[in-house]
Amino acid sequence: MLDRIKASMPSLAPAEQRVAKLVLGDPRAFANLPVSELADRAHVSKPTVVRFCRSMGYDGLSDFKLKLAGSVSEGVPFIHRSVDPDDKTSDVMVKVIDNAVAAFLKYRNDASTFAIEKAVEVLAATYKTGRRIEFYGAGNSGIVAQDAQHKFFRLGVNTIAYSDGHMQVMGATLLGPGDCVVVVSNSGRTRDLMDACDIARRNGATTIVITATGSPLATAGHIHLAADHPEGYDRYSPMVSRLLHLLIIDILATTVALRIGGGRLQPLLREMKNNLRTKRYA
Known part of the structure:
Protein backbone atom coordinates (compact mmCIF):
# COMPACT_ATOMS: atom_id res chain seq x y z
CA MET A 1 0.00 0.00 0.00
CA LEU A 2 2.77 2.44 0.93
CA ASP A 3 4.74 1.50 -2.16
CA ARG A 4 1.67 2.25 -4.30
CA ILE A 5 1.24 5.66 -2.67
CA LYS A 6 4.90 6.46 -3.26
CA ALA A 7 4.69 5.42 -6.92
CA SER A 8 1.50 7.47 -7.44
CA MET A 9 2.85 10.74 -6.04
CA PRO A 10 3.99 12.28 -9.36
CA SER A 11 0.46 11.95 -10.78
CA LEU A 12 -1.26 13.58 -7.79
CA ALA A 13 -2.23 17.23 -7.45
CA PRO A 14 0.16 19.29 -5.27
CA ALA A 15 -2.27 19.38 -2.33
CA GLU A 16 -2.81 15.61 -2.50
CA GLN A 17 0.94 15.10 -2.68
CA ARG A 18 1.22 16.80 0.71
CA VAL A 19 -1.29 14.32 2.10
CA ALA A 20 0.70 11.45 0.56
CA LYS A 21 3.89 12.71 2.20
CA LEU A 22 2.06 12.82 5.52
CA VAL A 23 1.05 9.17 5.11
CA LEU A 24 4.54 8.04 4.14
CA GLY A 25 6.12 10.09 6.91
CA ASP A 26 4.16 8.42 9.71
CA PRO A 27 1.56 5.86 8.56
CA ARG A 28 0.68 4.82 12.11
CA ALA A 29 -0.20 8.38 13.13
CA PHE A 30 -2.20 8.94 9.94
CA ALA A 31 -4.28 5.85 10.66
CA ASN A 32 -5.20 7.16 14.12
CA LEU A 33 -5.59 10.94 13.76
CA PRO A 34 -8.93 12.68 13.02
CA VAL A 35 -9.45 14.30 9.63
CA SER A 36 -9.16 17.82 11.07
CA GLU A 37 -5.71 17.06 12.49
CA LEU A 38 -4.60 15.40 9.25
CA ALA A 39 -5.72 18.43 7.24
CA ASP A 40 -3.85 20.80 9.55
CA ARG A 41 -0.64 18.77 9.39
CA ALA A 42 -0.76 18.52 5.59
CA HIS A 43 -1.83 22.18 5.21
CA VAL A 44 -4.83 21.20 3.11
CA SER A 45 -8.61 21.21 3.49
CA LYS A 46 -10.54 18.28 4.93
CA PRO A 47 -12.15 17.49 1.53
CA THR A 48 -8.64 17.23 0.04
CA VAL A 49 -7.76 14.49 2.54
CA VAL A 50 -10.85 12.54 1.50
CA ARG A 51 -10.16 13.22 -2.19
CA PHE A 52 -6.65 11.83 -1.81
CA CYS A 53 -8.02 8.60 -0.30
CA ARG A 54 -10.39 8.21 -3.25
CA SER A 55 -7.56 8.94 -5.69
CA MET A 56 -5.78 5.95 -4.18
CA GLY A 57 -8.79 3.76 -4.98
CA TYR A 58 -10.51 3.66 -1.58
CA ASP A 59 -14.11 4.53 -0.71
CA GLY A 60 -13.10 7.32 1.63
CA LEU A 61 -11.01 8.20 4.67
CA SER A 62 -12.43 5.48 6.92
CA ASP A 63 -11.79 2.77 4.34
CA PHE A 64 -8.29 4.14 3.67
CA LYS A 65 -7.44 4.21 7.40
CA LEU A 66 -8.67 0.66 7.89
CA LYS A 67 -6.51 -0.67 5.07
CA LEU A 68 -3.53 1.44 6.19
CA ALA A 69 -3.74 0.14 9.76
CA GLY A 70 -3.78 -3.42 8.46
CA SER A 71 -0.82 -2.76 6.19
CA VAL A 72 1.25 -1.18 8.94
CA SER A 73 0.45 -3.95 11.42
CA GLU A 74 1.99 -6.48 9.05
CA GLY A 75 5.40 -4.93 9.58
CA VAL A 76 7.39 -1.72 9.42
CA PRO A 77 7.20 -0.19 5.93
CA PHE A 78 10.35 -0.72 3.88
CA ILE A 79 11.06 2.97 3.36
CA HIS A 80 13.93 5.08 4.59
CA ARG A 81 12.75 8.07 6.62
CA SER A 82 15.43 10.71 7.15
CA VAL A 83 15.32 12.80 10.28
CA ASP A 84 14.86 16.55 9.94
CA PRO A 85 16.37 19.38 12.05
CA ASP A 86 12.93 20.40 13.30
CA ASP A 87 11.89 16.87 14.35
CA LYS A 88 10.75 16.38 17.92
CA THR A 89 12.54 13.84 20.08
CA SER A 90 9.60 11.46 19.69
CA ASP A 91 9.81 11.79 15.89
CA VAL A 92 13.55 11.08 15.89
CA MET A 93 13.06 8.03 18.10
CA VAL A 94 10.38 6.55 15.85
CA LYS A 95 12.31 7.25 12.63
CA VAL A 96 15.60 5.80 13.89
CA ILE A 97 13.93 2.67 15.24
CA ASP A 98 11.73 2.20 12.17
CA ASN A 99 14.71 2.57 9.83
CA ALA A 100 16.67 -0.08 11.71
CA VAL A 101 13.77 -2.53 11.96
CA ALA A 102 12.82 -1.98 8.31
CA ALA A 103 16.40 -2.71 7.24
CA PHE A 104 16.45 -5.93 9.28
CA LEU A 105 13.10 -7.14 7.91
CA LYS A 106 14.11 -6.31 4.34
CA TYR A 107 17.37 -8.21 4.80
Whole structure:
Protein backbone atom coordinates (compact mmCIF):
# COMPACT_ATOMS: atom_id res chain seq x y z
CA MET A 1 0.00 0.00 0.00
CA LEU A 2 2.77 2.44 0.93
CA ASP A 3 4.74 1.50 -2.16
CA ARG A 4 1.67 2.25 -4.30
CA ILE A 5 1.24 5.66 -2.67
CA LYS A 6 4.90 6.46 -3.26
CA ALA A 7 4.69 5.42 -6.92
CA SER A 8 1.50 7.47 -7.44
CA MET A 9 2.85 10.74 -6.04
CA PRO A 10 3.99 12.28 -9.36
CA SER A 11 0.46 11.95 -10.78
CA LEU A 12 -1.26 13.58 -7.79
CA ALA A 13 -2.23 17.23 -7.45
CA PRO A 14 0.16 19.29 -5.27
CA ALA A 15 -2.27 19.38 -2.33
CA GLU A 16 -2.81 15.61 -2.50
CA GLN A 17 0.94 15.10 -2.68
CA ARG A 18 1.22 16.80 0.71
CA VAL A 19 -1.29 14.32 2.10
CA ALA A 20 0.70 11.45 0.56
CA LYS A 21 3.89 12.71 2.20
CA LEU A 22 2.06 12.82 5.52
CA VAL A 23 1.05 9.17 5.11
CA LEU A 24 4.54 8.04 4.14
CA GLY A 25 6.12 10.09 6.91
CA ASP A 26 4.16 8.42 9.71
CA PRO A 27 1.56 5.86 8.56
CA ARG A 28 0.68 4.82 12.11
CA ALA A 29 -0.20 8.38 13.13
CA PHE A 30 -2.20 8.94 9.94
CA ALA A 31 -4.28 5.85 10.66
CA ASN A 32 -5.20 7.16 14.12
CA LEU A 33 -5.59 10.94 13.76
CA PRO A 34 -8.93 12.68 13.02
CA VAL A 35 -9.45 14.30 9.63
CA SER A 36 -9.16 17.82 11.07
CA GLU A 37 -5.71 17.06 12.49
CA LEU A 38 -4.60 15.40 9.25
CA ALA A 39 -5.72 18.43 7.24
CA ASP A 40 -3.85 20.80 9.55
CA ARG A 41 -0.64 18.77 9.39
CA ALA A 42 -0.76 18.52 5.59
CA HIS A 43 -1.83 22.18 5.21
CA VAL A 44 -4.83 21.20 3.11
CA SER A 45 -8.61 21.21 3.49
CA LYS A 46 -10.54 18.28 4.93
CA PRO A 47 -12.15 17.49 1.53
CA THR A 48 -8.64 17.23 0.04
CA VAL A 49 -7.76 14.49 2.54
CA VAL A 50 -10.85 12.54 1.50
CA ARG A 51 -10.16 13.22 -2.19
CA PHE A 52 -6.65 11.83 -1.81
CA CYS A 53 -8.02 8.60 -0.30
CA ARG A 54 -10.39 8.21 -3.25
CA SER A 55 -7.56 8.94 -5.69
CA MET A 56 -5.78 5.95 -4.18
CA GLY A 57 -8.79 3.76 -4.98
CA TYR A 58 -10.51 3.66 -1.58
CA ASP A 59 -14.11 4.53 -0.71
CA GLY A 60 -13.10 7.32 1.63
CA LEU A 61 -11.01 8.20 4.67
CA SER A 62 -12.43 5.48 6.92
CA ASP A 63 -11.79 2.77 4.34
CA PHE A 64 -8.29 4.14 3.67
CA LYS A 65 -7.44 4.21 7.40
CA LEU A 66 -8.67 0.66 7.89
CA LYS A 67 -6.51 -0.67 5.07
CA LEU A 68 -3.53 1.44 6.19
CA ALA A 69 -3.74 0.14 9.76
CA GLY A 70 -3.78 -3.42 8.46
CA SER A 71 -0.82 -2.76 6.19
CA VAL A 72 1.25 -1.18 8.94
CA SER A 73 0.45 -3.95 11.42
CA GLU A 74 1.99 -6.48 9.05
CA GLY A 75 5.40 -4.93 9.58
CA VAL A 76 7.39 -1.72 9.42
CA PRO A 77 7.20 -0.19 5.93
CA PHE A 78 10.35 -0.72 3.88
CA ILE A 79 11.06 2.97 3.36
CA HIS A 80 13.93 5.08 4.59
CA ARG A 81 12.75 8.07 6.62
CA SER A 82 15.43 10.71 7.15
CA VAL A 83 15.32 12.80 10.28
CA ASP A 84 14.86 16.55 9.94
CA PRO A 85 16.37 19.38 12.05
CA ASP A 86 12.93 20.40 13.30
CA ASP A 87 11.89 16.87 14.35
CA LYS A 88 10.75 16.38 17.92
CA THR A 89 12.54 13.84 20.08
CA SER A 90 9.60 11.46 19.69
CA ASP A 91 9.81 11.79 15.89
CA VAL A 92 13.55 11.08 15.89
CA MET A 93 13.06 8.03 18.10
CA VAL A 94 10.38 6.55 15.85
CA LYS A 95 12.31 7.25 12.63
CA VAL A 96 15.60 5.80 13.89
CA ILE A 97 13.93 2.67 15.24
CA ASP A 98 11.73 2.20 12.17
CA ASN A 99 14.71 2.57 9.83
CA ALA A 100 16.67 -0.08 11.71
CA VAL A 101 13.77 -2.53 11.96
CA ALA A 102 12.82 -1.98 8.31
CA ALA A 103 16.40 -2.71 7.24
CA PHE A 104 16.45 -5.93 9.28
CA LEU A 105 13.10 -7.14 7.91
CA LYS A 106 14.11 -6.31 4.34
CA TYR A 107 17.37 -8.21 4.80
CA ARG A 108 15.46 -11.19 6.21
CA ASN A 109 13.36 -11.28 3.03
CA ASP A 110 16.14 -10.53 0.53
CA ALA A 111 19.23 -12.30 1.94
CA SER A 112 20.77 -15.14 -0.02
CA THR A 113 20.92 -18.15 2.28
CA PHE A 114 23.09 -19.84 -0.35
CA ALA A 115 25.78 -17.15 0.00
CA ILE A 116 25.58 -17.24 3.80
CA GLU A 117 25.86 -21.04 3.75
CA LYS A 118 28.98 -20.84 1.57
CA ALA A 119 30.53 -18.24 3.90
CA VAL A 120 29.77 -20.35 6.98
CA GLU A 121 31.32 -23.44 5.37
CA VAL A 122 34.52 -21.53 4.64
CA LEU A 123 34.73 -19.98 8.12
CA ALA A 124 34.05 -23.29 9.86
CA ALA A 125 36.62 -25.09 7.70
CA THR A 126 39.21 -22.38 8.46
CA TYR A 127 38.56 -22.83 12.17
CA LYS A 128 38.88 -26.63 12.03
CA THR A 129 42.24 -26.47 10.23
CA GLY A 130 43.58 -23.85 12.66
CA ARG A 131 44.18 -21.33 9.88
CA ARG A 132 43.61 -17.57 10.22
CA ILE A 133 40.46 -15.52 9.80
CA GLU A 134 41.07 -11.78 9.43
CA PHE A 135 38.49 -8.99 9.39
CA TYR A 136 39.12 -5.75 7.49
CA GLY A 137 37.11 -2.53 7.59
CA ALA A 138 37.77 1.20 7.30
CA GLY A 139 36.20 4.01 9.33
CA ASN A 140 32.76 2.99 10.55
CA SER A 141 33.20 -0.48 9.06
CA GLY A 142 36.45 -0.83 10.99
CA ILE A 143 34.40 -0.88 14.20
CA VAL A 144 32.24 -3.65 12.74
CA ALA A 145 35.42 -5.60 11.90
CA GLN A 146 36.57 -5.29 15.51
CA ASP A 147 33.19 -6.53 16.75
CA ALA A 148 33.43 -9.49 14.37
CA GLN A 149 36.91 -10.34 15.63
CA HIS A 150 35.63 -10.27 19.21
CA LYS A 151 32.75 -12.63 18.42
CA PHE A 152 34.93 -15.17 16.59
CA PHE A 153 37.78 -14.86 19.09
CA ARG A 154 35.37 -16.05 21.81
CA LEU A 155 34.80 -19.19 19.74
CA GLY A 156 38.49 -20.02 19.88
CA VAL A 157 39.16 -18.90 16.31
CA ASN A 158 42.64 -17.70 15.35
CA THR A 159 41.57 -14.21 14.27
CA ILE A 160 42.48 -10.53 14.19
CA ALA A 161 40.92 -7.29 12.88
CA TYR A 162 42.62 -4.42 11.07
CA SER A 163 41.18 -0.98 10.32
CA ASP A 164 44.48 0.56 9.14
CA GLY A 165 45.12 0.31 5.40
CA HIS A 166 48.82 -0.45 5.77
CA MET A 167 48.17 -3.21 8.30
CA GLN A 168 45.50 -4.68 6.03
CA VAL A 169 47.94 -4.89 3.12
CA MET A 170 50.62 -6.41 5.35
CA GLY A 171 48.17 -8.91 6.86
CA ALA A 172 46.79 -9.90 3.44
CA THR A 173 50.35 -10.45 2.19
CA LEU A 174 50.95 -13.02 4.95
CA LEU A 175 47.77 -14.98 4.22
CA GLY A 176 47.72 -18.11 2.11
CA PRO A 177 45.60 -21.10 1.06
CA GLY A 178 43.30 -22.20 3.89
CA ASP A 179 43.15 -18.70 5.40
CA CYS A 180 40.10 -16.47 5.15
CA VAL A 181 39.55 -12.71 5.12
CA VAL A 182 36.21 -10.97 5.68
CA VAL A 183 36.08 -7.44 4.24
CA VAL A 184 33.33 -5.09 5.47
CA SER A 185 32.46 -1.90 3.59
CA ASN A 186 29.27 0.10 3.18
CA SER A 187 30.27 1.80 -0.08
CA GLY A 188 32.38 -1.04 -1.46
CA ARG A 189 34.67 1.56 -3.02
CA THR A 190 37.42 2.09 -0.43
CA ARG A 191 40.78 1.76 -2.17
CA ASP A 192 42.65 0.27 0.82
CA LEU A 193 40.05 -2.47 1.27
CA MET A 194 40.04 -3.26 -2.44
CA ASP A 195 43.83 -3.54 -2.46
CA ALA A 196 43.90 -5.82 0.61
CA CYS A 197 41.15 -8.02 -0.82
CA ASP A 198 42.99 -8.41 -4.13
CA ILE A 199 46.27 -9.30 -2.37
CA ALA A 200 44.60 -11.89 -0.12
CA ARG A 201 42.88 -13.47 -3.11
CA ARG A 202 46.09 -13.61 -5.14
CA ASN A 203 47.79 -15.35 -2.24
CA GLY A 204 45.17 -18.08 -2.18
CA ALA A 205 43.07 -16.97 0.80
CA THR A 206 39.28 -17.15 0.56
CA THR A 207 37.74 -13.69 0.52
CA ILE A 208 34.26 -12.90 1.88
CA VAL A 209 32.93 -9.39 1.27
CA ILE A 210 30.04 -7.75 3.12
CA THR A 211 29.09 -4.76 1.02
CA ALA A 212 26.57 -3.13 -1.32
CA THR A 213 25.42 -4.87 -4.47
CA GLY A 214 26.95 -3.46 -7.64
CA SER A 215 30.02 -2.01 -5.92
CA PRO A 216 33.57 -2.86 -7.06
CA LEU A 217 34.22 -4.78 -3.86
CA ALA A 218 31.11 -6.93 -4.41
CA THR A 219 32.80 -8.58 -7.40
CA ALA A 220 36.30 -8.65 -5.88
CA GLY A 221 35.65 -11.40 -3.33
CA HIS A 222 34.94 -15.10 -3.67
CA ILE A 223 31.71 -14.81 -1.66
CA HIS A 224 29.51 -11.70 -1.60
CA LEU A 225 27.08 -11.13 1.29
CA ALA A 226 24.89 -8.27 0.07
CA ALA A 227 24.12 -5.48 2.54
CA ASP A 228 21.89 -2.97 0.77
CA HIS A 229 20.24 -0.07 2.56
CA PRO A 230 19.80 3.61 1.58
CA GLU A 231 21.72 6.08 3.73
CA GLY A 232 20.79 9.74 4.22
CA TYR A 233 24.27 11.21 4.04
CA ASP A 234 22.88 14.72 3.72
CA ARG A 235 20.83 14.35 6.90
CA TYR A 236 21.46 13.98 10.61
CA SER A 237 20.86 10.25 10.77
CA PRO A 238 22.87 7.25 12.00
CA MET A 239 24.20 4.72 9.53
CA VAL A 240 21.74 1.84 9.48
CA SER A 241 24.21 -0.08 7.33
CA ARG A 242 26.42 -0.42 10.42
CA LEU A 243 23.60 -2.24 12.23
CA LEU A 244 22.97 -4.37 9.15
CA HIS A 245 26.65 -5.36 9.00
CA LEU A 246 26.61 -6.25 12.71
CA LEU A 247 23.51 -8.37 12.12
CA ILE A 248 25.21 -10.28 9.31
CA ILE A 249 28.25 -10.88 11.52
CA ASP A 250 25.95 -12.20 14.26
CA ILE A 251 24.35 -14.62 11.79
CA LEU A 252 27.76 -15.87 10.67
CA ALA A 253 29.13 -16.21 14.21
CA THR A 254 26.04 -18.02 15.48
CA THR A 255 25.95 -20.46 12.57
CA VAL A 256 29.69 -21.15 12.79
CA ALA A 257 29.32 -21.79 16.53
CA LEU A 258 26.63 -24.37 15.76
CA ARG A 259 28.94 -26.00 13.20
CA ILE A 260 31.75 -26.21 15.74
CA GLY A 261 29.38 -28.02 18.07
CA GLY A 262 28.44 -27.58 21.70
CA GLY A 263 30.57 -30.50 22.87
CA ARG A 264 33.74 -28.63 21.98
CA LEU A 265 32.57 -25.05 22.41
CA GLN A 266 30.40 -25.07 25.55
CA PRO A 267 33.21 -26.07 27.98
CA LEU A 268 35.42 -23.31 26.54
CA LEU A 269 32.73 -20.63 26.90
CA ARG A 270 31.88 -21.86 30.40
CA GLU A 271 35.51 -21.65 31.52
CA MET A 272 35.87 -18.21 29.93
CA LYS A 273 32.80 -16.97 31.78
CA ASN A 274 34.06 -18.35 35.09
CA ASN A 275 37.46 -16.71 34.62
CA LEU A 276 35.82 -13.35 33.88
CA ARG A 277 33.83 -13.37 37.11
CA THR A 278 36.84 -12.07 39.00
CA LYS A 279 36.63 -8.91 36.87
CA ARG A 280 33.18 -8.01 38.20
CA TYR A 281 31.91 -6.65 41.48
CA ALA A 282 29.90 -9.18 43.45
